Amino acid sequence: MKIAEIQNDSIIINEAPSLTLNNRKGAIAQVLGCGLCGSDIVKFVHKLSPDGTVPGHEIVARITEIDSVTDFKTGDVILSSHHVPCGKCSFCKNGNESMCLQFKNTNIEPGGFSEYIYLSDEHLKNVAYKKPENLSDEEAAFYEPLGCCVRAIRRTCLPEGSSALVIGLGSIGNIMAQALNAFGVKAAGFDLKRERMDILENIWNSEPGETFTPHAELSPYDAVFMTSGADAAIETALKSVRDGGKIIVFSSTPKNSGYVNNEIYYRELTVTGSYSPAPEDLKTSLNLLASGKVNVKNLSEVYDFEDINQAFKDAIANKVFKAYIKIVNHPIKELR
Ligand SMILES: [Zn+2]
Ligand SMILES: [Zn+2]
Secondary structure, three states, X not given: OEEEEEEOOEEEEEEOOOOOOOOOOEEEEEEEEEEOOHHHHHHHHOOOOOOOOOOOOEEEEEEEEEEOOOOOXXXXXXXXXXXXXXXXXXXXXXOOXXXXXHHHHOOOEOOOOEOEEEEOHHHHHHOEEEOOOOOOHHHHOOHHHHHHHHHHHHHHOOOOOOEEEEEOOOHHHHHHHHHHHHOOOEXXXXXXXXXXXXXXXXXXXXXXXXXXXXXXXXXXXXEEEEOOOOHHHHHHHHHHEEEXXXXXXXXXXXXXXXXXXXXXXXXXXXXXXXXXXXXXXXXXHHHHHHOOOOOOOOOOEEEEHHHHHHXXXXXXXXXXXXXXXXXXXXXXXXXX
């Protein structure tokens, strides 16, 4: 089977031995496509992954072999996230599922940018769902990234009717703003690039009753969601949040940049990190996508597997909003 792996600071398509269950519980699935996540880009650019790593985790895949006591069967097209918390440890019990040791140690094998993957039984039982019929593959691939946004919103515990500013309107900021609205929070979005604000505005104005709120109108905000980690974004957050408000850190920043201690102290701000979704967040994400409450139509640029290098380049250069890599052009139709 073909895999895309990191080799000498580039992404190379290589042959790898084909996967079988080999007496393991779980499933082998043919990857139809996989979204390119900001975290894949960060790990690639900052050389955080060793050579041989297969990036990618925002998968849409068709089960080709299964041994699991679940409702899934061969031929099902599914969505799954890559990490599974244990649900029993003190991290999990305190709602820090993404810090759970099992969470950190589980992954899809070898990675999403591969023709086939292995999903463990834990994946199938906790974080996998059948792809809703009304979503295209590239829309459904927002399942995991939107789960991250849902988690961030949950961790902020905002009462309905609160106001929030989303700073950075790449694809994540865009779906964060839409998800906030779906949770009853009045959201505004801000990005230095005007065209990114226009994209969000168009999505909102296409729905009856939903209108885009310009940044200044609601300021200062009960909460500010940081999907951009630029120093200027931190400044904007501190200026935009109300006294006693919340800042949600949702992206990495250049080393040594951060929030000024005395701003947090005297203004009684809450600064909260939010990293990766728990099973409950993923379930909500799927509902938001399937119901159309979060609209991801036309947000992705689709690339063929052979062009994955270009997808990385375009994403790094900020040329595309979201890259989705189509891995199988002709999926297996008949499976026994
Ligand atoms: Zn992701
Ligand atoms: Zn745990």
